[in-house]
Amino acid sequence: xxxxxxxxxxxxxxxxxxxxxxxxxxxxxxxxxxxxxxxxxxxxxxxxxxxxxxxxxxxxxxxxxxxxxxxxxxxxxxxxxxxxxxxxxxxxxxxxxxxxxxxxxxxxxxxxxxxxxxxxxxxxxxxxxxxxxxxx
Amino acid sequence: xxxxxxxxxxxxxxxxxxxxxxxxxxxxxxxxxxxxxxxxxxxxxxxxxxxxxxxxxxxxxxxxxxxxxxxxxxxxxxxxxxxxxxxxxxxxxxxxxxxxxx
Numbered sequence: 001x002x003x004x005x006x007x008x009x010x011x012x013x014x015x016x017x018x019x020x021x022x023x024x025x026x027x028x029x030x031x032x033x034x035x036x037x038x039x040x041x042x043x044x045x046x047x048x049x050x051x052x053x054x055x056x057x058x059x060x061x062x063x064x065x066x067x068x069x070x071x072x073x074x075x076x077x078x079x080x081x082x083x084x085x086x087x088x089x090x091x092x093x094x095x096x097x098x099x100x101x102x103x104x105x106x107x108x109x110x111x112x113x114x115x116x117x118x119x120x121x122x123x124x125x126x127x128x129x130x131x132x133x134x135x136x
Numbered sequence: 137x138x139x140x141x142x143x144x145x146x147x148x149x150x151x152x153x154x155x156x157x158x159x160x161x162x163x164x165x166x167x168x169x170x171x172x173x174x175x176x177x178x179x180x181x182x183x184x185x186x187x188x189x190x191x192x193x194x195x196x197x198x199x200x201x202x203x204x205x206x207x208x209x210x211x212x213x214x215x216x217x218x219x220x221x222x223x224x225x226x227x228x229x230x231x232x233x234x235x236x237x238x
Contacts, residue, residue, distance in 0.1 A: 033218070067173055067206035067207075067208070068206075070195075070207075070208075071199060071203075071204075071205075071206070074195060074196035074199050075196070075199055075203070080196065083192065083193045083195065083196050084189035084190055084191075084192045084193030085189060085192075086192075087189075087192030087193065087195060087209060088185070088188055088189050088192050088211075090208075091192060091209060091210045091211055094208070094210060095210060095212070095216065099217070099225055100220065101217045101218045101219060101220040102216055102217055102218075103216065103217070103218045104216075108185075111185050115185065116185075116189070
């Protein structure tokens with residue numbers, strides 16, 4: 001795969017791993033409720049890079065912004081099956097960042113990572129030939 | 137914001153209302169228009185992940201007739217917010233879109 005594709009895949013994996021670490025971490029008990037909503041933000045930014053990797057590798061296309069990227073997910077045939085999972089991650093990440101008192105339970109955050117993000121990861125890696133980004 | 141764009145937002149909201157009309161979990165729909173994008177605020181009762189995922193997927197129908205639209209959907213329910221009424225999550229200037237057929 002192209003070097004830029006690999007770079008996006010590495011960043012996607014990194015964000016995905018940070019999200020998993022956040023869920024596993026022993027959180028300072030003074031932070032109540034625990035900040036699981038940030039797993040949605042990290043998970044969304046992992047999804048962004050998986051989608052960027054696909055669009056670059058298959059179409060040599062770089063989305064202009066989040067709206068453009070979401071439109072591509074809904075319209076490009078190889079990504080269309082991901083629109084629900086991608087939209088869910090995007091929506092929850094927005095609420096986590098901008099809406100006061102939005103909260104996410106550990107179980108809900110786990111579902112976002114293990115179901116929604118996992119679907120995006122698996123579909124895109126499969127389309128790219130099972131590519132695992134090289135470690136650098 | 138131009139009147140034309142506000143009309144576009146209303147039309148996108150109206151079409152999305154048609155798309156979610158058969159969804160039993162849906163309680164209301166509001167739309168806010170911005171200079172170059174539209175936000176849809178879909179209020180549901182507490183629901184499961186599969187339903188929420190399906191609702192997010194319905195946005196793709198709007199691109200069929202408006203391929204260049206910038207649409208941002210937020211599916212929200214009262215249980216997502218700690219000690220805050222769902223009404224306060226929706227922007228005050230949002231326009232409510234009726235879910236029933238006119």
